[in-house]
Amino acid sequence: MPRGHGRGFGMGPGWWHGRFRGCGYRITIPRQEILKVLNQTEEHLSAEEIYLRVHKVYPSVGLTTVYRTLEVLADMGLVFRLEFGDGKARYELVEGPKGKLHHHHLVCTDCGRVIDYTDFISEEKELLDKTEKALSSRHNFKILNHQIHFYGLCNKCK
Amino acid sequence: MPRGHGRGFGMGPGWWHGRFRGCGYRITIPRQEILKVLNQTEEHLSAEEIYLRVHKVYPSVGLTTVYRTLEVLADMGLVFRLEFGDGKARYELVEGPKGKLHHHHLVCTDCGRVIDYTDFISEEKELLDKTEKALSSRHNFKILNHQIHFYGLCNKCK
DNA sequence: TTAATTAATGAAAATGATTTTCAATAACAA
DNA sequence: TTGTTATTGAAAATCATTTTCATTAATTAA
Incomplete structure (x- = not known):
């Protein structure tokens, strides 16, 4: 499979790299892991729920970074921020298993x-x-x- | 004009009384004033903005009451709660000059x-x-x- | 009408999500 | 590899909203 814009389920990390670079962002572990979490769920996760899942794999990643990353991803248009009125924002991938x-x-x-x-x-x-x-x-x-x-x-x- | 369900602009307070009584709520000055503010604007006001306007006329009314009243009004279906992603909820009348x-x-x-x-x-x-x-x-x-x-x-x- | 009942209120404190600060770290370019 | 600079984590700060609790006032019963 040629490198590039594949978007299937279960892909290794990678397809968003170009997107990041194009926007002048660095590719870091927290960013990759947060995208991975969003890519693997059908739920509407809150920042804290995402944090907990990332934290399970990389305990060094902090909640602050999750918030910052989600903001970046939303600005880039990779992630959609949703508010359902329960006091916390929720996020879903724009492209990915759900976004498709x-x-x-x-x-x-x-x-x-x-x-x-x-x-x-x-x-x-x-x-x-x-x-x-x-x-x-x-x-x-x-x-x-x-x-x-x-x-x-x-x-x-x- | 017979008493009852008129909903025009600039009506005196009153049309929501029946609605309140029907739900077992008391009719109080803060509640009437908050409805009046919502009835007189085309904007999407936040709780604090509503508070400031009510407070100008009745300085004794507190912000807490505004929050509580808005919750009651939303539960009654008189008011719609909106979130545009700026961190504060905004409210508009469901029936009234805008809601019409x-x-x-x-x-x-x-x-x-x-x-x-x-x-x-x-x-x-x-x-x-x-x-x-x-x-x-x-x-x-x-x-x-x-x-x-x-x-x-x-x-x-x- | 007046007194009794109890919902509603205001102020202050508490909460909880999100943001900011700042020194340390790690991506990336050279 | 090394320098530059974005990114990070922890703790503190912020800010909208909620809770607490003693007081007030809207309704009800008398």
Whole structure:
């Protein structure tokens, strides 16, 4: 497999190196490990949860670094920062096992449970593309991403 | 005008009384003033910003009460709690001068500016209704609300 | 109307996520 | 290998929000 932009599951570290270098960032163990954790989960992890997983393998990595790295990754557009109203930010890979499948969220306002859904993404796409284009020009905004949250009560809470 | 459920701009306090009583809540000055502030603005105010405005009229009202009241109002479904990623929650009336016009948000990831847009709401409606129904039954979720955020760069930041 | 009941309040302290500081470390370029 | 400089970890600082608790005031019962 040629070096470059493969994005499959279980790949060794590496594909993001070019991305880092291009942005003038150094490639460090904490950064690689944090990406690895995000690449291996389907959950919406908080900074602390990521820290705990990285820390298990590299106990020398600190929570501060996790926060700093997540900020960098979000700025680079590799990671999406989510807020579901429970007081802590959560993160998911934009590209990776989850990101590959574009999805939105169903949030239970009672217990905080979050369900990802991928239904209707294709129907949405057309409308969203159209909306994006129009909003871009009307409000002179360069749209890079979007997020749809449905709020309500899950089966246990209603 | 008969007493009851008028929701126009500039109404005297009163229309939310029934709603409060129905939920077993007492009608107090802080609660009325906080609703008045939310009813009179088009902005996305934070708890502290609301506090400052209420405090100007009733200096005895404290920030704690603002937080508590906003939680009650959100639970009652009178107020929508928004998070744009700047570290503080923001609130808007669900019914009122803004809420009447359903809208979504355009968020600048650089400067944090938020633009409300009402474009395409009618086109969206059909898709969202359909999506809501399907998600409700498929995931056994009672959907009460939704939120769409577009992220990108505003004219000044791009 | 007035007194009793109890939710609501304000101030201060506590909490908890995130950020900052700063000296030590480690990537990378030369 | 060595120098330069971004990155790091630990501890302290910050800042939004929540909790505590004694006081006040909205509603209810009398």
